[in-house]
Amino acid sequence: MKFISTLLIALLSHGVVAASLSDSVRTYQEALIAHGVTGSNIAGVFKGSEVLALSAVTSDLPGDQAITEETIFPIWSMSKPVTIVAMMVLLDQGKYTVDEPVAKYLPEFANLMCRPEEEDADLYPCENELLIEHLLTHRSGYTYYGNGGGEGPDFRFPYTDLEDYIRHVASWPVEFEPGTDYLYGINQAILGRLVEVLSGKTFFDFLDEAIFAPLGMSDTKFELTAADRDRLQPLYRKPQRQFGVNGIAPDEGTARITDQYDELDYAPGTKKQLGGEGLVSTFSDYRKFCQMLASGGQYNGQQIISEAALERMTTTVTPPQLSGGYSSGFGYAYSVFNLVEPALDGTGSPAGIFGWSGYHNTHFWVDPENGIYGLFMTRTTPFSFEIQKHFRAAVYGALPAAE
Numbered sequence: 001m002k003f004i005s006t007l008l009i010a011l012l013s014h015g016v017v018a019a020s021l022s023d024s025v026r027t028y029q030e031a032l033i034a035h036g037v038t039g040s041n042i043a044g045v046f047k048g049s050e051v052l053a054l055s056a057v058t059s060d061l062p063g064d065q066a067i068t069e070e071t072i073f074p075i076w077s078m079s080k081p082v083t084i085v086a087m088m089v090l091l092d093q094g095k096y097t098v099d100e101p102v103a104k105y106l107p108e109f110a111n112l113m114c115r116p117e118e119e120d121a122d123l124y125p126c127e128n129e130l131l132i133e134h135l136l137t138h139r140s141g142y143t144y145y146g147n148g149g150g151e152g153p154d155f156r157f158p159y160t161d162l163e164d165y166i167r168h169v170a171s172w173p174v175e176f177e178p179g180t181d182y183l184y185g186i187n188q189a190i191l192g193r194l195v196e197v198l199s200g201k202t203f204f205d206f207l208d209e210a211i212f213a214p215l216g217m218s219d220t221k222f223e224l225t226a227a228d229r230d231r232l233q234p235l236y237r238k239p240q241r242q243f244g245v246n247g248i249a250p251d252e253g254t255a256r257i258t259d260q261y262d263e264l265d266y267a268p269g270t271k272k273q274l275g276g277e278g279l280v281s282t283f284s285d286y287r288k289f290c291q292m293l294a295s296g297g298q299y300n301g302q303q304i305i306s307e308a309a310l311e312r313m314t315t316t317v318t319p320p321q322l323s324g325g326y327s328s329g330f331g332y333a334y335s336v337f338n339l340v341e342p343a344l345d346g347t348g349s350p351a352g353i354f355g356w357s358g359y360h361n362t363h364f365w366v367d368p369e370n371g372i373y374g375l376f377m378t379r380t381t382p383f384s385f386e387i388q389k390h391f392r393a394a395v396y397g398a399l400p401a402a403e
Contacts, residue, residue, distance in 0.1 A: 024398040039236035041378035063257035076358035083275035088309035108170035141174025143185040161271035162193040192275030348396030363388035
C-alpha cells in the first residue's frame with residue numbers, strides 16, 4: 001500500500017509539473033504574439049522522446065498562417081550545429097585531426113593573408129596556419145560579408161558550388177592571425193567544402209547518409225520544391241531600424257507578413273549547400289536532432305557521434321566576453337554556446353546547457369544536467385536572442401515544482 005501511495009503521489013506530481021510547465025510556455029508564446037514580437041510560433045520541451053510541453057499558437061496578423069510540427073522554416077545558423085556534427089562523424093572515423101592545417105585538404109588556403117591592426121598598413125602573409133579547429137570554433141578571422149552589397153565573399157552571391165565559394169573566400173584576408181581571437185562568421189560554410197573533400201560526397205549527400213536518414217529528418221535540406229513552399233512559413237518582418245537601445249526609444253518602421261526576403265533561393269538541385277546558414281527544416285525534424293544531442297550522440301539505439309566527440313564539440317573554447325558593457329555568461333564551443341556563469345544569465349538555466357539559434361528566430365538548447373531540451377520556432381526578423389533567453393526563463397521557472 002505504501003508503494004502504491006508513493007507511486008500515485010509521483011504520478012500526480014508529474015502531471016502537475018507538466019501542466020505548470022505547459023501553461024508557462026504557452027503564456028510566454030501568447031505574450032510574444034500579443035506584443036508584436038513574433039507571429040505564429042511553436043515551442044516544446046522534451047525529455048528524450050517524452051513531451052513535457054508542446055504548443056503551437058497562431059497569430060491573427062493578416063497573411064500569417066498556423067504552424068504545425070511539419071511547417072518548414074529556414075533555420076539559418078541552426079545549420080551550423082548540423083555541420084559540426086558532420087565534422088564530428090568524420091573525426092570519429094579518423095578522417096582528420098582538429099589541429100591539422102585546413103590547407104592540407106583545401107590547398108586554396110595555403111597562402112592566407114592577414115589584415116594588419118593599423119588601418120593604413122598593407123596586408124601581410126599570416127604567421128599562423130589556419131587550423132581546422134579555428135573553423136570549428138569561429139577563431140579563423142573570417143567574418144560575414146556583403147549583406148547584399150559591399151566587399152568580401154557574400155554567401156548570397158550565386159556561386160556555382162562550395163568549391164567555387166571557398167576559392168573566393170580563400171583569396172580574402174582574415175581579420176587577425178588565425179586562432180588568436182573569436183569572430184562569428186562563414187566558417188561552417190567553409191567546413192561544408194571540407195566535408196565534401198574528406199568524404200568524397202556532396203555535402204548534402206554526406207549529411208543525409210550520416211545524420212538525416214538515421215534520424216528520420218526527411219524535410220531537412222538545402223532546397224525547396226513547389227510543394228515544400230506550400231509549407232514554408234511566411235516571414236513576419238518587423239521594423240528594421242532599431243533605435244530602441246535598452247527600450248529607450250521604439251524601433252522605426254512598419255511590421256508586416258511577407259513571402260519575400262528569403263535572401264537565399266533554395267533552388268532545387270542547388271550545389272551551393274551552405275553549412276552555416278543554408279538548411280531548411282521542420283520542428284519535427286530538428287527535435288530529433290536535439291534528442292540525439294541530449295542522448296549522448298545516440299538516437300534509437302544508433303550512435304551518430306561518440307560521447308567523446310559530443311563532449312569535444314560542447315566544451316567551451318572561447319570564454320564569456322563583455323559585450324555592450326555586460327557578459328551574458330555564455331562561452332563558445334564548436335559553434336554552440338555553453339553556459340559558463342548561470343548567475344549572469346539569470347534564467348535559472350544550469351551551467352553546461354548548450355545550443356544555438358537562427359537568424360529568423362529559431363532557437364534550441366540542450367540541458368545535460370536535467371536531461372531535457374527545448375526547441376522554439378517562428379519566422380521573424382530582426383533576430384533577438386532575448387526570445388530564447390525568456391523561453392528558457394519560462395521553462396526553468398516552472399521546473400522547480402518537479403523537485
